[in-house]
Amino acid sequence: MFDWPLLQQNAPLLLDALWVTLQVSIAALAIGFVIGIVVGSLRLSPVPLLRRLGGAYIFVFRGIPLLVQLLFIYYFLPRIGLPNVSPTMAAIIGLSLAAGAYIAEIMRGGFLAIPGGQLEAAGLLGLSTSQMLLRIRVPQAVRLTLPALVNEMILLIKASSLVSVVGLADLTRTAQNLAASDYMFIQDYLMLAGFYCLINVPLAYCGSLLERRLKEQTA
Amino acid sequence: MNSLLIPSGAVSASTREKQGESMKISATAPGEQPTILTLSKVGKSFGPLRVLKGIDLEVQRSEVVCLIGPSGSGKSTLLRSMAFLEEYDEGEIRIEGQLLGWQNTDKGRRRAPQSQINQVRRNIGMVFQQFNLWPHMTAIGNVCEALRRVRRLSADEANKRGMAMLEKVGLAHKANAYPAQLSGGQQQRVAIARALAMEPHIMLFDEPTSALDPELVGEVLQVMKTLAKEGMTMVVVTHEMGFAAQVADSVIFLDQGEVVARGTPQQIFHNAEQPRLQQFLQNYLDRNAFWQDSKPPTPNL
Ligand SMILES: Nc1ncnc2c1ncn2[C@@H]1O[C@H](COP(=O)(O)OP(=O)(O)OP(=O)(O)O)[C@@H](O)[C@H]1O
Numbered sequence: 001m002f003d004w005p006l007l008q009q010n011a012p013l014l015l016d017a018l019w020v021t022l023q024v025s026i027a028a029l030a031i032g033f034v035i036g037i038v039v040g041s042l043r044l045s046p047v048p049l050l051r052r053l054g055g056a057y058i059f060v061f062r063g064i065p066l067l068v069q070l071l072f073i074y075y076f077l078p079r080i081g082l083p084n085v086s087p088t089m090a091a092i093i094g095l096s097l098a099a100g101a102y103i104a105e106i107m108r109g110g111f112l113a114i115p116g117g118q119l120e121a122a123g124l125l126g127l128s129t130s131q132m133l134l135r136i137r138v139p140q141a142v143r144l145t146l147p148a149l150v151n152e153m154i155l156l157i158k159a160s161s162l163v164s165v166v167g168l169a170d171l172t173r174t175a176q177n178l179a180a181s182d183y184m185f186i187q188d189y190l191m192l193a194g195f196y197c198l199i200n201v202p203l204a205y206c207g208s209l210l211e212r213r214l215k216e217q218t219a
Numbered sequence: 220m221n222s223l224l225i226p227s228g229a230v231s232a233s234t235r236e237k238q239g240e241s242m243k244i245s246a247t248a249p250g251e252q253p254t255i256l257t258l259s260k261v262g263k264s265f266g267p268l269r270v271l272k273g274i275d276l277e278v279q280r281s282e283v284v285c286l287i288g289p290s291g292s293g294k295s296t297l298l299r300s301m302a303f304l305e306e307y308d309e310g311e312i313r314i315e316g317q318l319l320g321w322q323n324t325d326k327g328r329r330r331a332p333q334s335q336i337n338q339v340r341r342n343i344g345m346v347f348q349q350f351n352l353w354p355h356m357t358a359i360g361n362v363c364e365a366l367r368r369v370r371r372l373s374a375d376e377a378n379k380r381g382m383a384m385l386e387k388v389g390l391a392h393k394a395n396a397y398p399a400q401l402s403g404g405q406q407q408r409v410a411i412a413r414a415l416a417m418e419p420h421i422m423l424f425d426e427p428t429s430a431l432d433p434e435l436v437g438e439v440l441q442v443m444k445t446l447a448k449e450g451m452t453m454v455v456v457t458h459e460m461g462f463a464a465q466v467a468d469s470v471i472f473l474d475q476g477e478v479v480a481r482g483t484p485q486q487i488f489h490n491a492e493q494p495r496l497q498q499f500l501q502n503y504l505d506r507n508a509f510w511q512d513s514k515p516p517t518p519n520l
């Protein structure tokens with residue numbers, strides 16, 4: 001059932017592809033996190049227009065399936081005059097925009113859980129709005145929502161398997177290609193599944209470790 | 220009944236001591252105006268509810284003013300207005316001569332730009348009932364944050380000043396503890412250190428000991444007493460009548476958004492004339508005189 005030499009031959013190829021998946025996911029997470037902070041605080045802005053803007057963003061990018069977003073970015077944007085986007089760019093943009101919408105909702109919940117008095121104290125001491133956001137609100141919101149954020153990371157890495165539709169040779173696409181040529185579907189896809197677990201299981205573990213450490217500080 | 224509260228001799232003695240202090244301070248700082256905070260006809264409504272009804276108040280440099288009054292009388296609202304945490308909507312509040320929070324234009328008054336508000340209240344420190352420490356930073360981190368980001372001190376300088384402030388409240392040994400690892404009294408002392416680090420000219424306290432277990436109240440009051448002795452100007456909302464009696468230069472009794480009585484602790488606690496104040500003090504005594512519950516008063520008391 002298993003073809004050991006073939007496995008040895010395919011593993012390095014998948015390892016390279018794993019690297020592509022990781023790069024795209026990490027970039028999308030970083031950008032999505034920034035989007036999430038911005039949109040999440042827009043959602044809580046005292047200015048109604050900004051609040052609605054944040055709401056619209058979340059409505060659009062959470063409402064449309066990621067697959068459709070990716071297709072749109074890759075095939076439609078060039079049609080309407082935007083320069084050709086590379087598969088990598090399209091993948092990162094699509095994943096970031098979607099992750100941003102989910103992270104915004106998580107961060108909004110985190111921001112709401114911070115007692116207002118802490119911000120009053122900060123304002124009185126002279127901290128600016130952006131200093132309050134970056135030094136007080138974001139670090140606490142991250143701590144308070146850590147399980148949800150780690151979960152979102154895992155979901156994002158798994159969702160990145162969809163980027164193969166824009167022609168990026170990520171983990172999933174590479175395994176598909178290999179299977180299509182050597183017909184060892186079960187072996188190749190088992191390996192594919194194993195590689196995703198290789199990222200996500202340690203990630204989940206680190207998440208709960210970090211959570212426990214932070215809990216020691218704050219409780 | 221009022222003389223039950225404190226021995227009358229103690230009050231005048233401590234008041235005299237305080238006045239000596241303030242004279243000493245104003246002598247070292249000539250040219251600075253003696254009045255640090257002026258409220259004239261300050262009013263504030265929440266919707267239809269008029270919570271403050273034209274408050275006039277002056278606080279002199281090095282003076283300690285205690286605000287007392289029943290729950291809901293507007294003490295917190297008044298104190299928060301002094302830091303523009305509430306936008307008072309009538310009258311004026313001036314800090315060292317500068318109008319707080321508003322700008323007078325030909326079309327009436329508008330909220331001042333935030334930078335100007337921050338400039339005017341730069342010399343105000345405030346301590347809250349709920350401490351409001353930032354739980355993700357250590358004690359020293361809390362104290363140094365504004366020194367670093369607002370005053371732009373170097374890490375070393377900020378740390379030095381921060382440690383000095385923690386030392387002052389007796390918590391240098393807890394510098395690296397997180398708020399959750401500290402008792403309520405310790406957290407409140409860190410909060411005081413955090414405010415003091417910015418070298419405020421006036422400190423506002425809103426029931427700083429009300430959230431504390433009884434056995435932790437003393438350590439916080441002790442820090443505040445030391446501050447008062449050193450000549451810090453303070454406005455303190457408190458339910459600790461003993462503290463007000465010992466430390467205050469003047470006591471203001473607020474009821475339903477109005478100043479009903481003001482005077483020295485002696486006048487307020489021993490010679491209360493206003494029925495509402497008498498009622499308030501009587502309630503306070505009833506609540507705190509726990510020994511009267513079980514036994515009738517002994518004849519020779
Ligand atoms: N944000 C607000 N919105 C509406 N009403 C408010 C608000 N804050 C305070 N009030 C009302 O204003 C009145 C005065 O409140 P304030 O908190 O100033 O009283 P206080 O004297 O500090 O009472 P306590 O001793 O209970 O702290 C109360 O009737 C309160 O319900």
Ligand SMILES: [Mg+2]
Nearest residue numbers: 294295296426
């Ligand atoms: Mg209050």
